[in-house]
Amino acid sequence: MIQILPETPVLHAAAIEDLFDRTFGPGHFAKTAERLREYSRSIPEVNRVAVLDGKVIAVCRVWPLVVGPNKDRALFYGPVAVASSHRGSRLGLSVTGEALEAGKAAGWPAAILIGAPSYFGEIGFTVTPKNQLLFPGPQDQARVMVRDLAGDASQLSGMVTGLVVRA
Numbered sequence: 001m002i003q004i005l006p007e008t009p010v011l012h013a014a015a016i017e018d019l020f021d022r023t024f025g026p027g028h029f030a031k032t033a034e035r036l037r038e039y040s041r042s043i044p045e046v047n048r049v050a051v052l053d054g055k056v057i058a059v060c061r062v063w064p065l066v067v068g069p070n071k072d073r074a075l076f077y078g079p080v081a082v083a084s085s086h087r088g089s090r091l092g093l094s095v096t097g098e099a100l101e102a103g104k105a106a107g108w109p110a111a112i113l114i115g116a117p118s119y120f121g122e123i124g125f126t127v128t129p130k131n132q133l134l135f136p137g138p139q140d141q142a143r144v145m146v147r148d149l150a151g152d153a154s155q156l157s158g159m160v161t162g163l164v165v166r167a
Contacts, residue, residue, distance in 0.1 A: 002057070002091070004098050007047035015056035016049065016081075023081040033114050035136040036076055037063050040162040046075065046106060048099040050082075050091055057083040058091045060099040065112060067133065068158025074110040075103045075149070076162075097123050100149065109151025112160065114143050121145075134159045 007016070042061045050058035063076040077099060082092045100111060100123065113120055117127050125145035133144050133156060146153035 002050050002052045004048055004050050004095055006102065007042075007044040007049050007059070007061075009044050012049050012051075012056055012059075016059050016061070019056055019059060019081045019083060020079060022084070024079065033076075033078060033135075036065065036160065036162040038162060039164045040064060043075070043106075046099055046102040046108075048095040048102065050086075050095050052086075057086050058095045060092070060095040062099050062103060064163035065160055066163055067112075067156045067160050070158075072110075072156055073108060073163075074112050074146075074153070074156060074160075075108045076160075077103075077111050077113040078115065080115070093119070093123055096120070100124075100147065104149040108149050110153035110156055111147045111149050112153075112156070113145050113147070114139065115145065116143065117145060123147075128156075132157050136161065 040063050042063050046062040048060050049056050058081065060077060060080045065074045065076045067074050077096060080092045080096050103111060113125055125147045127142060128144050128146055130141045146156060
């Protein structure tokens with residue numbers, strides 16, 4: 001039976017990185033989304049992993065962001081990865097949906113995601129107006145989406161930056 005759980009870094013981190021490498025290849029570090037994660041840390045209590053027989057088969061990692069001149073808080077959802085053995089099973093939507101509920105329960109106002117509108121639209125994400133959200137690098141604006149959590153995501157506007165976490 002598949003379990004969807006909060007990430008426990010000591011148990012899951014290495015398996016998650018392996019799943020990302022197998023899913024996206026080494027080129028995923030060059031994406032604009034990686035600039036948002038560079039000096040930040042994901043939020044294990046909001047992240048979700050799907051585990052089957054002790055193995056991580058899907059993950060949604062979540063990162064703190066600030067947006068625009070008002071430094072509005074938001075969460076960045078992704079990467080979302082699913083093992084090849086479970087693709088097409090909607091498991092990516094399940095782990096993301098549970099991570100969204102965790103973000104809302106933690107009081108975060110909004111979620112931002114870069115992905116396929118036809119897929120993530122099924123769990124409430126909507127495409128933002130062009131250039132409402134700007135990123136530290138090129139980004140296909142047709143894939144920039146938001147969703148309300150404990151606040152109003154439509155109010156987000158401006159440059160999106162990762163929340164720097166100092167060790």
